[in-house]
Amino acid sequence: xxxxxxxxxxxxxxEFGDDALSPPLRAALGVFAxxxxxxxxxxxxxxxxxxxxxxxxxxxxxxxxxxxALVDTAMAEMLANTAAAADDAGxxxxxxxxxxxxxxxxxxxxxxxxxxxxxxxMRSMEPEVRAHHVGQRDAQQEMIEDAIRAGVDxxxxxxxxxxxxxxxxxxxxxxxxxxxxxxxPLSADDVVCRHVEFARRLVGAAAR
Amino acid sequence: xxxxxxxxxxxxxxEFGDDALSPPLRAALGVFAxxxxxxxxxxxxxxxxxxxxxxxxxxxxxxxxxxxALVDTAMAEMLANTAAAADDAGxxxxxxxxxxxxxxxxxxxxxxxxxxxxxxxMRSMEPEVRAHHVGQRDAQQEMIEDAIRAGVDxxxxxxxxxxxxxxxxxxxxxxxxxxxxxxxPLSADDVVCRHVEFARRLVGAAAR
Amino acid sequence: xxxxxxxxxxxxxxEFGDDALSPPLRAALGVFAxxxxxxxxxxxxxxxxxxxxxxxxxxxxxxxxxxxALVDTAMAEMLANTAAAADDAGxxxxxxxxxxxxxxxxxxxxxxxxxxxxxxxMRSMEPEVRAHHVGQRDAQQEMIEDAIRAGVDxxxxxxxxxxxxxxxxxxxxxxxxxxxxxxxPLSADDVVCRHVEFARRLVGAAAR
Amino acid sequence: xxxxxxxxxxxxxxEFGDDALSPPLRAALGVFAxxxxxxxxxxxxxxxxxxxxxxxxxxxxxxxxxxxALVDTAMAEMLANTAAAADDAGxxxxxxxxxxxxxxxxxxxxxxxxxxxxxxxMRSMEPEVRAHHVGQRDAQQEMIEDAIRAGVDxxxxxxxxxxxxxxxxxxxxxxxxxxxxxxxPLSADDVVCRHVEFARRLVGAAAR
DNA sequence: GATGAATGAGCATTCATTCAT
DNA sequence: TATGAATGAATGCTCATTCAT
Numbered sequence: 001x002x003x004x005x006x007x008x009x010x011x012x013x014x015e016f017g018d019d020a021l022s023p024p025l026r027a028a029l030g031v032f033a034x035x036x037x038x039x040x041x042x043x044x045x046x047x048x049x050x051x052x053x054x055x056x057x058x059x060x061x062x063x064x065x066x067x068x069a070l071v072d073t074a075m076a077e078m079l080a081n082t083a084a085a086a087d088d089a090g091x092x093x094x095x096x097x098x099x100x101x102x103x104x105x106x107x108x109x110x111x112x113x114x115x116x117x118x119x120x121x122m123r124s125m126e127p128e129v130r131a132h133h134v135g136q137r138d139a140q141q142e143m144i145e146d147a148i149r150a151g152v153d154x155x156x157x158x159x160x161x162x163x164x165x166x167x168x169x170x171x172x173x174x175x176x177x178x179x180x181x182x183x184x185p186l187s188a189d190d191v192v193c194r195h196v197e198f199a200r201r202l203v204g205a206a207a208r
Numbered sequence: 209x210x211x212x213x214x215x216x217x218x219x220x221x222x223e224f225g226d227d228a229l230s231p232p233l234r235a236a237l238g239v240f241a242x243x244x245x246x247x248x249x250x251x252x253x254x255x256x257x258x259x260x261x262x263x264x265x266x267x268x269x270x271x272x273x274x275x276x277a278l279v280d281t282a283m284a285e286m287l288a289n290t291a292a293a294a295d296d297a298g299x300x301x302x303x304x305x306x307x308x309x310x311x312x313x314x315x316x317x318x319x320x321x322x323x324x325x326x327x328x329x330m331r332s333m334e335p336e337v338r339a340h341h342v343g344q345r346d347a348q349q350e351m352i353e354d355a356i357r358a359g360v361d362x363x364x365x366x367x368x369x370x371x372x373x374x375x376x377x378x379x380x381x382x383x384x385x386x387x388x389x390x391x392x393p394l395s396a397d398d399v400v401c402r403h404v405e406f407a408r409r410l411v412g413a414a415a416r
Numbered sequence: 417x418x419x420x421x422x423x424x425x426x427x428x429x430x431e432f433g434d435d436a437l438s439p440p441l442r443a444a445l446g447v448f449a450x451x452x453x454x455x456x457x458x459x460x461x462x463x464x465x466x467x468x469x470x471x472x473x474x475x476x477x478x479x480x481x482x483x484x485a486l487v488d489t490a491m492a493e494m495l496a497n498t499a500a501a502a503d504d505a506g507x508x509x510x511x512x513x514x515x516x517x518x519x520x521x522x523x524x525x526x527x528x529x530x531x532x533x534x535x536x537x538m539r540s541m542e543p544e545v546r547a548h549h550v551g552q553r554d555a556q557q558e559m560i561e562d563a564i565r566a567g568v569d570x571x572x573x574x575x576x577x578x579x580x581x582x583x584x585x586x587x588x589x590x591x592x593x594x595x596x597x598x599x600x601p602l603s604a605d606d607v608v609c610r611h612v613e614f615a616r617r618l619v620g621a622a623a624r
Numbered sequence: 625x626x627x628x629x630x631x632x633x634x635x636x637x638x639e640f641g642d643d644a645l646s647p648p649l650r651a652a653l654g655v656f657a658x659x660x661x662x663x664x665x666x667x668x669x670x671x672x673x674x675x676x677x678x679x680x681x682x683x684x685x686x687x688x689x690x691x692x693a694l695v696d697t698a699m700a701e702m703l704a705n706t707a708a709a710a711d712d713a714g715x716x717x718x719x720x721x722x723x724x725x726x727x728x729x730x731x732x733x734x735x736x737x738x739x740x741x742x743x744x745x746m747r748s749m750e751p752e753v754r755a756h757h758v759g760q761r762d763a764q765q766e767m768i769e770d771a772i773r774a775g776v777d778x779x780x781x782x783x784x785x786x787x788x789x790x791x792x793x794x795x796x797x798x799x800x801x802x803x804x805x806x807x808x809p810l811s812a813d814d815v816v817c818r819h820v821e822f823a824r825r826l827v828g829a830a831a832r
Numbered sequence: 833g834a835t836g837a838a839t840g841a842g843c844a845t846t847c848a849t850t851c852a853t
Numbered sequence: 854t855a856t857g858a859a860t861g862a863a864t865g866c867t868c869a870t871t872c873a874t
Contacts, residue, residue: 036331038246042844052860054846059858063844120328123244164394164402171383172376179375186372194372201409250869262871263834271869452747454662458848470850471855479848536744539660580810580818587799588792595791602788610788617825666865676839678867683837687865 013084013103016110021073024049024059028066033113037067037124067121068129074114075136078107082143093150094205097157100147101199104140104173105192108180115177144169148203158204169199221292221311224318229281232257232267236274241321245275245332275329276337282322283344286315290351301358302413305365308355309407312348312381313400316388323385352377356411366412377407429500429519432526437489440465440475444482449529453483453540483537484545490530491552494523498559509566510621513573516563517615520556520589521608524596531593560585564619574620585615637708637727640734645697648673648683652690657737661691661748691745692753698738699760702731706767717774718829721781724771725823728764728797729816732804739801768793772827782828793823 021029027049031040042063046056060066085103089096108115118133125133144166151157159165172195180191200208229237235257239248250271254264268274293311297304316323326341333341352374359365367373380403388399408416437445443465447456458479462472476482501519505512524531534549541549560582567573575581588611596607616624645653651673655664666687670680684690709727713720732739742757749757768790775781783789796819804815824832 034331036244036246038244039332041842043842053844054861055859057845123242124247161402165406167383167387168380168406171380171386175375175379175383178379194369198373198376198410201412202406204409249867251867260835261869262836265870266833450747452660452662454660455748457846459846468856469848470857473849474854539658540663577818581822583799583803584796584822587796587802591791591795591799594795610785614789614792614826617828618822620825665863667863677865678840679838681866 010084010088013081013088013099014106016077016081016106019073019111019114021070022059024051024056025066025070025073029070029113029117032067032070032117032121037063037117037121064126064129067117067125068132070114071118071121071125071129071133072136074111074118075133075140077111078104078115079136079139079143081107082140086143086147093147093154094156097147097151097199097203097205098196100143101169101173101196102192104144104170105176105195106188108173108176109182109188109191112177112180115174119174119177141166141170151203151205156205159202162203165202168202172198218292218296221289221296221307222314224285224289224314227281227319227322229278230267232259232264233274233278233281237278237321237325240275240278240325240329245271245325245329272334272337275325275333276340278322279326279329279333279337279341280344282319282326283341283348285319286312286323287344287347287351289315290348294351294355301355301362302364305355305359305407305411305413306404308352309377309381309404310400312352312378313384313403314396316381316384317390317396317399320385320388323382327382327385349374349378359411359413364413367410370411373410376410380406426500426504429497429504429515430522432493432497432522435489435527435530437486438475440467440472441482441486441489445486445529445533448483448486448533448537453479453533453537480542480545483533483541484548486530487534487537487541487545487549488552490527490534491549491556493527494520494531495552495555495559497523498556502559502563509563509570510572513563513567513615513619513621514612516560517585517589517612518608520560520586521592521611522604524589524592525598525604525607528593528596531590535590535593557582557586567619567621572621575618578619581618584618588614634708634712637705637712637723638730640701640705640730643697643735643738645694646683648675648680649690649694649697653694653737653741656691656694656741656745661687661741661745688750688753691741691749692756694738695742695745695749695753695757696760698735698742699757699764701735702728702739703760703763703767705731706764710767710771717771717778718780721771721775721823721827721829722820724768725793725797725820726816728768728794729800729819730812732797732800733806733812733815736801736804739798743798743801765790765794775827775829780829783826786827789826792826796822 019026024045028040028045031044031048034040035044040063042053042056045063045066046053049056051059060069082100082103085099086096089099122130122133145162148157148159148162148166152159152162176191176195180186182188186194227234232253236248236253239252239256242248243252248271250261250264253271253274254261257264259267268277290308290311293307294304297307330338330341353370356365356367356370356373360367360370384399384403388394390396394402435442440461444456444461447460447464450456451460456479458469458472461479461482462469465472467475476485498516498519501515502512505515538546538549561578564573564575564578564582568575568578592607592611596602598604602610643650648669652664652669655668655672658664659668664687666677666680669687669690670677673680675683684693706724706727709723710720713723746754746757769786772781772783772786772790776783776786800815800819804810806812810818
């Protein structure tokens with residue numbers, strides 16, 4: 001079965017291949033991750049991108065536009081893959097929930113810097129950009145909540161406060177981006193495995 | 209039994225009263241929380257503190273020194289209170305674990321801005337300051353891990369990876385500072401209650 | 417008698433028809449008039465002209481060349497028409513003087529922006545361009561002076577300082593470009609009528 | 625009779641002594657006059673003032689604030705002196721008119737650069753600054769108009785369009801700042817003398 | 833302690849201009 | 854001809870910090 005590189009299909013949600021970032025965007029990502037939005041200067045970004053300063057401005061209208069493009073790209077990819085992960089599960093609420101958690105965990109490892117910047121720089125976003133980002137965050141939260149509620153409804157989960165559990169699970173996955181290192185002691189599959197188990201416990205799924 | 213305001217005694221770990229912040233430090237806290245370290249200027253801080261710029265420098269040697277003082281104060285308080293919470297539990301490993309989690313949760317609500325700044329601005333700390341901070345973070349992590357291991361050893365917890373669970377619990381508590389609002393729908397006790405339950409589930413404590 | 421559109425003949429000096437400005441020049445004129453030479457950017461001009469930036473450079477070598485072309489075109493037209501106006505008067509010094517003033521007034525209404533830019537941006541001209549422009553200004557001044565002196569010689573004017581009077585009349589006409597609006601309360605003929613009368617009084621012409 | 629340096633009294637309106645400009649303002653005045661507002665850079669001004677760039681900003685909030693201060697100071701002085709000149713004339717409308725014109729002419733020589741910048745940089749003023757400036761210009765215009773109308777009412781002047789004559793006189797005086805040089809062939813008294821005579825002719829005053 | 837005045841270095845952004853395509 | 858991409862130098866302005874008073 002064919003799948004395009006960019007758009008996650010039902011089957012492809014586990015793979016986060018090459019980020020499709022333009023060179024300036026990739027350069028900015030590293031600089032933002034290391035120094036923060038306000039600690040990063042346009043000169044740093046231009047240098048990292050191998051461009052002159054006006055060369056960088058030729059591609060992006062402003063520093064804020066770079067942040068916006070970066071964050072939107074990442075969030076859109078996450079939402080698309082998470083939706084695919086949910087779809088891929090068919091009718092079983094438990095599998096659906098596990099898929100969503102796995103996808104979130106994988107995203108926060110594969111797109112570590114993007115996720116970190118997105119979660120860290122909300123306060124650096126101008127109102128319009130922030131509003132868009134918040135919308136995407138809410139959509140993600142809702143997907144988790146829906147998966148939990150489906151499990152509760154089916155009797156598979158024992159979870160009194162689905163909303164709080166969803167937030168806890170999201171926090172857990174987001175925080176992966178803070179500490180996970182590809183060359184660290186845990187493999188990506190280890191991390192996935194443990195976080196799916198954490199999530200199962202948080203929603204009171206029966207032991208497997 | 210009386211206790212001093214600042215130092216948590218065995219009994220007082222639940223109360224986070226007035227932060228003992230000097231006015232310039234309190235001003236800086238708000239500015240850092242809203243704008244981030246690099247987004248905050250000395251002028252903003254001085255103005256928020258009702259001081260002239262050199263007046264501010266009279267109290268603190270540099271912007272970095274302000275950040276260091278802010279973060280150290282907060283972490284020290286957290287460690288002291290968590291230690292008191294653990295001591296207060298006597299010999300029961302489950303109670304000890306629950307106390308530690310409760311204390312962490314309460315700290316991240318009562319010292320929301322401090323916790324947020326400390327967790328967010330690690331990359332803005334100069335090496336020495338960062339090293340000190342990392343030491344404090346590790347000490348906190350260890351207290352959680354110890355509490356988990358004690359419960360595992362006593363047979364109260366079913367937890368295969370205590371280190372990962374400790375990190376998960378810490379992440380959960382830290383993230384409270386991101387979303388909790390004193391005037392929000394959940395009371396502090398609600399938040400504590402839910403997070404203790406989340407933590408119990410994460411370590412596989414038997415249902416109460 | 418037919419006349420070409422561009423070159424004022426003895427009879428046509430009252431009509432300032434379509435300025436023969438190329439589209440980029442016309443665009444630049446508006447931008448220079450609104451923002452001044454230094455406040456205008458090549459990008460503004462290119463956009464106003466519906467051209468790309470290099471497209472604009474295809475037509476004009478530099479921003480300075482645009483200014484030079486604009487100003488020279490306007491001054492040349494003014495000089496040609498003023499000469500025609502003087503010629504058109506035949507031998508009567510009073511009529512000749514009145515024609516010159518009328519022509520100047522009409523020019524500063526019909527070519528408001530050009531006149532404004534020319535008078536305002538002398539300091540923005542590079543030496544060579546400025547020298548050329550100053551030559552044109554002097555030629556204009558001389559035409560007024562000559563007309564005055566002829567009237568003085570014939571006994572029609574009572575004017576002690578023809579040079580100063582000529583400068584005053586020129587200032588008066590130039591300043592029309594600052595305030596005249598085609599849709600304002602005064603018609604072009606009103607303005608002409610009043611300024612011819614002002615000029616007559618300045619040179620001490622006998623009342624008509 | 626005593627008079628302060630700054631405030632023109634009834635007797636002192638002919639003297640424009642030391643402009644009371646602060647050093648940065650005086651420096652800015654020269655740079656604005658030579659290069660225009662947009663052609664002048666903050667660095668030029670700072671250098672001319674013998675200050676560093678932030679040193680300049682210590683005194684003035686922005687480039688625009690410098691322009692505003694410069695223009696307001698000049699216009700206020702002009703208005704005060706013109707009012708004093710009118711008052712000084714007692715009840716004679718002709719003298720009052722002559723005094724007003726003389727004062728205007730003297731101002732545009734003594735405050736050549738200020739007047740030039742004020743008249744030239746209207747388009748560089750931000751709306752609020754411009755509105756204030758326009759108010760001052762209108763006040764000046766009105767003083768001339770009032771003087772003319774008084775002379776018309778008394779039968780001393782034969783002037784059909786006082787408003788247009790007032791504008792012409794103002795234009796004439798303003799334009800002095802364009803060409804007058806203290807070391808030129810005409811003394812200040814020469815210039816005053818000629819312009820008062822020009823103004824008298826423009827309003828149709830009887831020959832003296 | 834506080835303040836007014838100052839500064840070198842840096843900020844995001846834009847400038848006029850060029851050149852390969 | 855027109856364009857997309859690029860650039861060195863400059864723009865107005867702010868930074869953290871210092872110091873004489």
